[in-house]
Amino acid sequence: MEQIERFANYIAAGLLALMFLLAVASMKNDSAVRDEMPHIVAGYTYWTMHDYRINPEHPPLIKQLCALPLLFLDVNFPSTYKAWADNVNDQWDLGDTFLYRSGNDADQMIFWGRIPVVILMILTGIVIYRWASEIFGNKTAGLISLLLYALSPNVIAHGRFITTDMGITAFSVFALYSWWKFLRNPNAKTFAITVVLQMLMHLAKFSSPIFLPIMGIMSLMAVCCYNTEAMSVWKRIRVYVGGIILATIIAYIGVGLWYELVMYKMPLEIQQRLIAESISDNEFRHLGLATKLTALTEIPVLRPYAQYLLGFFMVAAHATYGHSTYFMGSVGQNWREYYFIAYLLKEPIASQLFLILSLVGIAAFVLIVLRSEHRKDLLERALRKYGILIAFLILIAIVLYMGMTAKLQLGIRYVISIFPYLYIIIGGLSSFIIRRSRLASVFAVLLTVWLFAANFVIYPYYLAYFNEYIGGPENGWKYMIDSNLDWGQDLKRLKTFVDENNIKDIKVDYFGGGNLDYYLGQGNFTYWGFDKGPTTGWVAVSVDAIQWNSANTDQRMSYHWLTDNYEPVAKIGYSIFVYKIE
DSSP states (O other): OHHHHHTHHHHHHHHHHHHHHHHHHHHTTOOOOTTHHHHHHHHHHHHHTOOOOSOTTSOSHHHHHHHGGGGGSOOOOOTTSHHHHTOSSOHHHHHHHHHHSSSOOHHHHHHHHHHHHHHHHHHHHHHHHHHHHHHHTSHHHHHHHHHHHHTOHHHHHHTSSSSSHHHHHHHHHHHHHHHHHHHHSOOHHHHHHHHHHHHHHHTTOTTGGGHHHHHHHHHHHHHHHSSTTTSOHHHHIIIIIHHHHHHHHHHHHHHHHHHHHHHTTSOHHHHHHHHHHHOOTTTTTTTTHHHHHHHHHTSGGGHHHHHHHHHHHHHHHHHHHOBOEEETTEEESOOTTHHHHHHHHHSOHHHHHHHHHHHHHHHHHHHHHHHOTTHHHHHHHHHHHHTHHHHHHHHHHHHHHHHHHOSBOOOGGGGGGGHHHHHHHHHHHHHHHHTTOHHHHHHHHHHHHHHHHHHHHHTTOGGGOOOGGGTSGGGGGGTBOGGGTOSSTTHHHHHHHHHHTTOSOEEEEOOSSOOHHHHHOTTSEEEOOGGGOOOOEEEEEEHHHHHHTTTOOOGGGSSHHHHTTOOOSEEETTTEEEEEEO
16 A cells, blocks of 8 residues: 555556546547537537527536637538528527538547647546545545546547536536635635636536535534634634625626626627527416516626526426436436436446445444543544545535436436545545455455446447446446437448448448438438338447337338348447448
């Protein structure tokens, strides 16, 4: 352990460098996933048009970061195309036209657009390492936490795409870490950093308010535990509780200013039309929401907040009214066990065993406290030092509860923002037993080797990762699809397969953010669907299309004719099944 502690920073740097290389190398041949197409064009219009008509259902920050490299490329924007010139929020058509039908190099744009997300992923790893090391007072805790993060196929998968999932993960970690630093050392500098990072967190994703109660809990714990001798209780309340309230107010003022910069050239009539077309009063009839948001647009200082609230309520409606998906043989909208099963099947078994090791660590700690004659002092010191873990556990419980009750269960990515906190808990508690037991140390080494092996075996198909419980990614499509497995990332690999096998015509049913004409070429394929019934020749079908229709009992309106009678001759990246039917 002493040797590990001595070289911990170098090991951490090596893990992060490896994570960066794996992410960049693996994303090179991934075609655009479903949500990347509207995100990248939206970000580009925010920079160049200062107009927020595209993709208002997500805050602007991550889209802007991803579109920033495009400002330095030779890019054509279809400003006269109807999806921009005539329509509002025609994001899918505009995104497709921008990437694939405007003379642009789509692969170059997608590759460079993903780099900012990869950088955020690496920066998050740095904070995880530092935070865990500081909480537990040893770098072994930081290394284990970072190891679980840096080699997680799920983190790497979603840390390479132009989406908001890694964005909220990163900026929530940054904001909570900075607030933790402020609580331990309250001053103007740490407060200002917290305000800026909280603002950026709110600009990353509309789920950001979930983290505000956690910051409040951290503040209340600080009132009870920090600076009890240097400050009176009322001063602690003013500094810690008043501080989070003030920081949140200032952060949201910053959100409004940021929105104003993004949309100041957006015509008022376009914004009002966007509200009318995006929010139905039938969905929020008891609020009269569309009318109220339109009224806000008439007040210049509140106009940016009307746009913010528009996006917030669009997401709320989506979560409330749901989105059907396939899960464990059924198609529906809500399963309470969804994210627990997703964790069980998609998180590496080695990571899950580290979780068990951490439970052994906490049991050992409790045993030490119970046997001590100074258990009260030990508990007080533990609460002061490790109380932040209680806030982490509450955050994890809140996110999982919301996931259980929501009708929006499209992938493990929806709860990936809690992974850093889970890894810090596991890293710290498991280090407690590892540093005290040679047997636990040997076990940890074996788990580390297993974790490396699991990561390298799935490379470069990180999105399709499933662990050994179900036989790996080969069988993942039987349990979960969508962003757990098939988000459209393998279209370029299908193109390679078609070229290598000299296939002149192939029927394709593809789900994703790629464009068949762009990659396969017009005349070389036929658009296909389950409703067209049995056929012959080469057929390529996304597993999303297969499983979405598998629950349909009408044999004529499904792919049963295909899956019940034929075996695929190839599985492209685990997400596209290719058949050759004589």
